[in-house]
Amino acid sequence: MFELKNILKIFLVFTFLLIVNVQFCFALNLSDAFKANDGTDTDPLDAAAKSAGYNIQQTTTIEDTIASVINTILSFLGVIFLLLIMYGGYTWMMARGNEQEVEKAKNTIKTATIGLVVIVGAYAFSWFILQNLGESTLQK
Missing domain, CATH: 1.10.287 (Helix Hairpins)
Incomplete structure (x- = not known):
């Protein structure tokens, strides 16, 4: 039914997709990458915005x-x-x-x-x- 070459190709494609997709499971959010151990923000853009006088709090009406x-x-x-x-x-x-x-x-x-x-x-x-x-x- 299937040749060994076709089975090998399908196996390699699925293995590649599995390896690539598993990498995304362990990726950090950008906000998590800038969090310090004490929970404060260390994002340089937030620090610059605060020093410029901008309110960076996310408020939605x-x-x-x-x-x-x-x-x-x-x-x-x-x-x-x-x-x-x-x-x-x-x-x-x-x-x-x-x-x-x-x-x-x-x-x-x-x-x-x-x-x-x-x-x-x-x-x-x-x-x-x-x-x-x-x-x-x-x-x-």
Whole structure:
């Protein structure tokens, strides 16, 4: 069934991938690399920012959290749109002249395009609302 050469090639590829992927399991985060033993930050960029008078504390507001959640959901919906377009194109190519399959593919592409318009509209609406909400809270 399989020749010894093919089995050896597959074994070598999987061994290489295993060795390369194991290296990432033991990698340190950049923030861990700059931590001292006493838990204080020793990052030179943080020290420079502090001496320049910048506040380096990461604070997020509720508006930032909402914007992040909305952007994540809309990005995920964009990926679904791309997959639906690819599925519609594949269905159309594999229809081989069958009118029902071609019509199904056209409807899939048309529905996905309408969905994309709705997604872009929702993104524009949420961006507008969050921008105005952020400005009004800053002015008070």
